[in-house]
Amino acid sequence: MATEIATRKTDIGPPHYQKYLPPVIKKNYGKWKFHEILKPGVLLHVAESGDKLYSVRAAAPRLTSTKTIRLFAEIADQFSGGYLRYTSRNNIEFLVTDEKQVAPLVERLKKEGYPVGGMGPSITNIVHTQGWVHCHSAASDASGVVKSVMDELFPHFEKMDLPGKLRIAFACCLNMCGAVHCSDIAILALHRLPPKINKEALPKMCEIPTTVASCPTGAIRPKMIDGKQTVEVIEEQCMYCANCFTVCPAMTLADAENDGLSIWVGGKVSNARHEPMFSKLAIPFIPNNPPRWPEVVAAVKNIVDVYAKNASKYERMGEWIERVGWPRFFQLTGIEFTKYHIDDFKHAGESYKRSAQLKHTPAEV
16 A cells, blocks of 8 residues: 655755745746846746836855855844845845835945945956965966956946946866856966876875876876876876865966966857857966966956946947957957967867757758
């Protein structure tokens, strides 16, 4: 005889997303009529039922203390019924149903030192990776570079004074846990030399088969030297990803003199007006220069200023570049064109479909 299985609580996997939705979102799920930005950092959603939801966006650091989290929770309890959310670029949004609470909330956030903005034709928070703080494969410091760049571009966060949205991302190595492949401006830190092998320490610290298998390009081969088992690196095949260092600490990749940063432009995820675009190389290499990275800051600011002056309304960075052409982009920004800008990789991004837009004209079928 079949019996009904009792509901079982488990800690496997995340809770269902609807569990923590604000009541107004649950009630009107999939039934929103329109949305509009009322002012920088304040977005209004109106449902078919007439219900209104105000999203107030403030900038928050990616690495946040428990003290800061408690502060956000306290502000949410006071102004938004305890409901808030983090965006994919580490902004924090308070979900308010009472219009009268919007102005006091904005005032309180600014008083606490958290600017409100980052919506519409502006620069929002820079999404970034861990950097030297936590990551062992980092070629630069995420938090330091992002702080330096955003200090210079901060006015564009609080004002909607750009032609369109401008998303900036940072990844501290090409493993790319940041969104550098599809952002308007991307800062990508990179290694330029293959790992250094400590042949004395390697047999004591690492498993040869695991180390060989860790390389995605097959650049690591087992080798015997003076009767000791070790490995060698085929430099032409190395992509400097530091996967080998992850499993074998005797293969260090960090190099203070040769590590640095590159800048990419023209990516986006949005399907609006144009299908998603991959970022493309603008500046091949800028040396690390902590603690404020002035060369990187100047390069990014220059690209932003040229884009702001020359792009049409609503155009994203990649759409503007596609309209005026890459030669014009390099001319306007003063960036030198080099052989490194020529994409001759057989699996180049242009050969992949990047969009959910699958409509084809008869000529393409």
